[in-house]
Structure formats: structure tokens, C-alpha cells
Amino acid sequence: MNLIQKLKNSERLSHEDGLALYDLDLFTLGEFANKVRQIRHGKKVFFNINRHINPTNICADVCKFCAFSAHRKNPNPYRMTHDEILKIADEAVKNGAKEIHIVSAHNKEGGWQWYLEIFRLIKQKYPSLHVKALTAAEIDFISRSFDMSYEEVIEKMCEYGVDSMPGGGAEIFAENIREKICKGKVSSQNWLKIHSLWHSRGKMSNATMLFGHIESRADRIDHMLRLRAVQDETGGFNAFIPLVYQRENNYLQTSDFLGSAEILKTIAISRLMLDNVPHIKAYWATSTINLAMIAQEFGADDLDGTIQKESIQSAAGAKSANGMALKDFIDIIKTSGYTPVERDSLYNEIKIY
Ligand code: V47
Numbered sequence: 001m002n003l004i005q006k007l008k009n010s011e012r013l014s015h016e017d018g019l020a021l022y023d024l025d026l027f028t029l030g031e032f033a034n035k036v037r038q039i040r041h042g043k044k045v046f047f048n049i050n051r052h053i054n055p056t057n058i059c060a061d062v063c064k065f066c067a068f069s070a071h072r073k074n075p076n077p078y079r080m081t082h083d084e085i086l087k088i089a090d091e092a093v094k095n096g097a098k099e100i101h102i103v104s105a106h107n108k109e110g111g112w113q114w115y116l117e118i119f120r121l122i123k124q125k126y127p128s129l130h131v132k133a134l135t136a137a138e139i140d141f142i143s144r145s146f147d148m149s150y151e152e153v154i155e156k157m158c159e160y161g162v163d164s165m166p167g168g169g170a171e172i173f174a175e176n177i178r179e180k181i182c183k184g185k186v187s188s189q190n191w192l193k194i195h196s197l198w199h200s201r202g203k204m205s206n207a208t209m210l211f212g213h214i215e216s217r218a219d220r221i222d223h224m225l226r227l228r229a230v231q232d233e234t235g236g237f238n239a240f241i242p243l244v245y246q247r248e249n250n251y252l253q254t255s256d257f258l259g260s261a262e263i264l265k266t267i268a269i270s271r272l273m274l275d276n277v278p279h280i281k282a283y284w285a286t287s288t289i290n291l292a293m294i295a296q297e298f299g300a301d302d303l304d305g306t307i308q309k310e311s312i313q314s315a316a317g318a319k320s321a322n323g324m325a326l327k328d329f330i331d332i333i334k335t336s337g338y339t340p341v342e343r344d345s346l347y348n349e350i351k352i353y
Contacts, residue, residue: 007032013273018221021269026261033268033299037280041301044352045338046279047329048345050099050132050305051092054312055080055118059105060141063171063182065213067249067316069105074249074315079107082114082121089122092308093129096326099305099345102133103168103312106141112153115142116160123161130163130345136194137169140186150194158201164345165198167206167241173226174219181213181252192230199236204346206281207237211266212245212258220266224273231276238347239279239302240270244286248317260291264298271299279347285313285320293336302343303329 003020006013013021021029056079059069070077080088089100100122104115115138119131134142139153148156157165171178173188186194195205209223224240231237244263247254271280281302282295292303307323314321330353333340340353 007272010036010275012275015218015221015225018224018269018273019218021272022217022265026265026268029265029268030298033271034297036271036275037296037299037301040278043337043339044301044341045296045333045336046302046341046343046347047333048099048305048343049096049326050101050345051088051095051097051308052101052103052310052312052323053085053088053092055085055102055104056107057105057311058107058109060108060145061106061137061182061185062251063185064252065171065181065210065245065250065316066312067246068312073251079109082118085118086121086125089126089129093126095308097129097308098350099130099132101166102131103135103166104138106138106145108145112142112146112148112156116156119157119160119162131161132164132166132345133157133162135166135168136191137186139194140169140190150190150197154194154197154201157198158203164203164238165195165205167208167237167239170208170223171210172213172215172219173223174215177215177219188226192226195236196230196234199234204236204238206239206241207277208241208243209270210243210245212263213252213254221269221273224270228274228276231274235276237277239281240274240277241281241283241304242266242270243283243313246286246313246316246318250316260294263287263291264295267295267300268298284324285310285318288319289324289332293332293338296336296338303333 057070058077067074142153143150207227279302280300282292282300283304284292306326310320330340341349342351
């Protein structure tokens with residue numbers, strides 16, 4: 001059946017369809033993605049009031065795209081004490097944060113307890129603060145470093161108060177590209193397995209895709225389809241987050257910046273391919289807030305949050321180091337003709353502005 005007919009009938013799309021979607025003109029593609037978005041979410045743009053914390057940048061892995069970890073191009077290694085982390089949590093709560101998003105480098109120094117104790121301390125002090133922490137890459141690292149099974153690490157996460165898992169570490173699943181950009185890190189198969197195990201505990205997570213470096217369009221579609229297959233089984237992914245590759249201060253040379261049209265196409269295609277994932281997040285830190293707002297007309301329905309402080313993408317050139325003020329966030333959503341909806345980390349609506 002012809003692709004347009006399949007889109008009109010809301011039929012499930014194949015790998016071949018996904019690739020063919022890139023050949024549609026941007027506005028035709030956008031219209032189809034927007035229709036799906038409107039049916040699911042109307043004019044709502046979701047966001048949360050959150051704070052990112054990155055407790056250490058001293059990393060055993062060497063991902064070529066990463067400018068955050070301490071290395072020759074970005075020295076200043078640090079590992080925070082639990083007291084320092086708690087102070088950041090205090091400040092975040094004072095500023096209204098309802099979620100703490102914690103992502104660390106892969107660091108053996110403090111044992112698995114250093115990672116896990118952080119969550120227990122935060123939850124003891126702020127039981128209703130949502131702790132989104134430990135990417136599948138970190139879980140894989142902890143498992144290998146401290147001779148624990150994935151199930152054991154996940155058991156500890158539940159015990160120590162992790163509420164949901166962030167979507168980091170997915171990068172791109174195509175093994176030949178993964179080998180070039182993040183050799184030695186969690187395999188694609190294990191990334192997916194860890195999320196499935198987490199979901200089997202009745203817990204939710206997100207899924208990212210790092211794009212705009214050396215991957216092909218076919219690799220992006222492959223990535224989406226591997227996620228769709230897991231989601232069919234578990235239903236545990238809340239949001240898909242396409243992360244636009246930032247090119248400064250790292251070791252991954254790319255020829256060209258992707259450009260807005262290709263970014264919007266990829267977001268729109270993810271909305272159409274991932275028919276079983278409720279939310280598509282245009283993460284403003286990697287796309288700029290302006291493009292993230294335009295992306296709302298191309299399938300996205302979420303912006304992530306105000307963040308307060310951002311270290312991973314800003315190290316690589318993004319203008320996100322200090323987050324965004326809540327007022328600016330709300331203003332830009334409203335003036336774009338959308339309804340700002342503050343959500344919690346599991347997409348329950350908290351406040352409509
Ligand atoms: O996995 C690293 C990415 C991710 C670069 O789950 C880069 O709600 C762009 O996963 N250019 C960590 N991206 C951040 C992350 C995330 C962010 C926001 C929300 C959620 C969520 C998750 O950052 C890593 C990696 O793919 N990253 N370097 C770079 N140069």
C-alpha cells in the first residue's frame with residue numbers, strides 16, 4: 001500500500017516506510033505527525049520543574065561524543081560528596097523542583113554504595129521529590145564493576161528510592177556506529193534488556209536517541225523500531241527523546257551540522273513510527289528552545305523542564321548551562337499558541353497555566 005494511504009489509515013509503519021518518510025517534504029510530513037500529536041495531546045505542551053545533578057565527571061568510559069567527562073579537552077575532574085549533592089537538592093526544592101534528574105559518569109571510587117546512597121538520602125529528606133536516576137549505561141557499569149546482576153542493581157534501586165529511569169546511554173543502537181562512538185559501553189541489547197527488567201517491576205523510563213553525528217537515517221529508523229518492539233512487550237517507556245548532537249570540546253568529528261529541517265523531520269518521523277510511545281520530547285537543551293517550540297507542530301508534545309543547571313550538553317556547546325526561568329518557559333509556550341501544562345515525572349498534570 002502506498003505510504004500516504006498508510007499514514008491516512010494510521011497503519012503501523014515498517015523500516016522501509018520510515019526511510020521513505022524522510023523523502024516527503026517537511027510540511028506534508030509535519031502535518032501527519034501533528035495530526036497524531038493533536039489527537040493524543042491537543043494543544044498541550046508538557047514540561048516539569050526539575051533540576052539536573054551530575055555527581056561526577058570522572059569516567060571509566062571514553063565516548064567520543066562526550067564533552068562532559070573529564071579529559072584533555074575538558075579537565076576539572078570532580079566527584080561530589082553526598083553532602084554537596086544534598087545541598088543541591090535543598091536548593092532545587094527551594095526553587096520549586098519536583099524532580100531531580102541524576103546522571104553520573106562511570107566511576108568506581110565510592111563503590112556502588114556511593115551511587116545508591118545519594119537516592120536514599122534525598123528520599124529521606126524529600127519523600128515526595130521524584131528521583132529519576134541511573135541510566136542503563138550506569139546500571140551496566142555498576143553491574144560489571146561490582147559483580148552484581150542487572151536484577152540485583154535494579155532491586156537496590158527500588159530499595160534506595162529511585163522512582164524512574166532516565167533515557168540516557170541509548171545513543172544509537174546500530175552496532176557498527178556504537179563501536180565507533182562509544183566502544184565498550186553498554187551494548188544495545190543490554191540497554192534494552194535493562195529497561196525491560198525495570199519495566200517488569202512496574203516502573204517507567206524514557207528512551208533517548210543521539211543523532212546528527214555519523215549515523216545514517218536508516219540507523220535512526222532501526223533505533224526507533226528496536227524501542228517500539230520493547231514497548232509492545234512492556235509499555236514502560238513514557239517518552240522518546242531525540243537528542244541533537246552537539247559538536248564542541250569532544251573527539252567525534254562530523255562533517256556538517258544537521259540543520260533544522262532534518263531535525264524536525266526526525267522528530268516528526270519518531271512521532272509516526274513510535275505509535276505506542278505516549279510522549280515525544282523536544283529536549284530544548286539540544287535543539288534550542290525556539291526549535292523545540294516549532295517541533296511542537298511536528299509531533300513533539302514535551303520540552304523536558306526548566307533544568308536549573310545543565311552540564312552534559314552545555315559542555316559540548318549547547319546554551320543550556322543555566323536552565324530556563326519558569327516564567328520564560330510559560331511565556332514562550334503561550335505566545336506560540338499552546339497551553340503550558342506542568343506535569344510530574346510520570347505525566348500526571350499538576351497545573352495548567
Ligand atoms: O546519553 C552526551 C547525551 C545523554 C552529547 O530521560 C549528548 O528525561 C548531545 O539522557 N551532544 C544524557 N547529547 C542526557 C539524557 C537525558 C536528557 C534529558 C532528559 C532525559 C530523560 C535524558 O546526553 C547521553 C548522551 O546521549 N550526550 N554528549 C553531545 N555532545
